[in-house]
Amino acid sequence: MKRIAAINDEIRWQAVLNREAEADGQFVFAVLTTGIYCRPSCRARHALRQNVRFFPGADEARAAGFRACKRCQPDKADPHQQRIDKVAQACRLLEQEQTLTLEQLAKEVAVSPYHFHRLFKSTTGMTPRAWQQAWRARKLRESLKESETVTDAVLAAGFPASSSFYRHADDTLGMTASQYRRGGDDQTIHYALGSCLLGRCLVAGSSRGICAVLPGDDDETLLAELAQMFPNARREEADPTFQQQVAGVIALLDGQRSSVELPLDIRGTAFQQLVWQALRSIPVGETRSYQQIAEAIGKPQSVRAVANACAANKLALIVPCHRVVRQSGALSGYRWGVERKAELLRREGVTGKQ
Ligand SMILES: [Zn+2]
Incomplete structure (x- = not known):
């Protein structure tokens, strides 16, 4: 039992030496010579190993008579969690019709605008502005199906002025708003089914390029998957030219080629x-x-x-x-x-x- 504890302490000490943020919340370490306890990730200089003791949490360290470090504040909530909570709070604020400035948002979550922008982007992978646009685009897709006119839908989705929306419509929806309203029926997706070493496969292309390569077990499931990906586009079986391109994709699937030189229509955020x-x-x-x-x-x-x-x-x-x-x-x-x-x-x- 004692041996296992010793091994675990060595792992903990390594986490301290590496200042691993992932170890925060799992334990704290206290230094006998200073009487202070810290999070594993504390930036302060490290004490000698022989003077360090480990505790499961802040309560135990305090009970043993140690004081919390002022720098890493091990008695406060996990800073990583605090940051995530702030971003989550900001996301909820962005998911409304009112447009908030960066300064207003930062103030709401009590961070400087500069740090807020960085924090939001590193956590969500998007700027606050892009987040709000993505949310509105989703709302727009929903309301376009219900609203009488495109303008109604645009306003219902919380876009401030429809004119500025139209300029970005192609980015937001991948097609113009009117096209989308008509169910994307100006878009035709050609597809072909074939066999490869992985089983069956479906290759689909739009006017821009290859837009789906789906391996699967049976054609029916593959066609259903394609319909789900592009619900509003017209889906047609491919012509001979496209069939030829498909052969190249199948060679790739079969490991006979390492890349395809085809235009790709990569759609995503x-x-x-x-x-x-x-x-x-x-x-x-x-x-x-x-x-x-x-x-x-x-x-x-x-x-x-x-x-x-x-x-x-x-x-x-x-x-x-x-x-x-x-x-x-x-x-x-x-x-x-x-x-x-x-x-x-x-x-x-x-x-x-x-
Ligand atoms: Zn500390």
């Missing part, structure tokens, strides 16, 4: 596009963790959002989300099944744990 771009730069035969991708796009806090963006990928293999694994090397989830992920990585020469 700005954040998703950033993640997908990062995934496309992972070389064949290598893997990255979700954390590494989050760091690569300059948003080290957004690991969960990165995982969500991987799960939202519409272009199997072209955007190689199968090359993202857990930090431990475990494969974890894959939109098209962990077995397919394992098979793809095996083929690329990666031997991962499952």
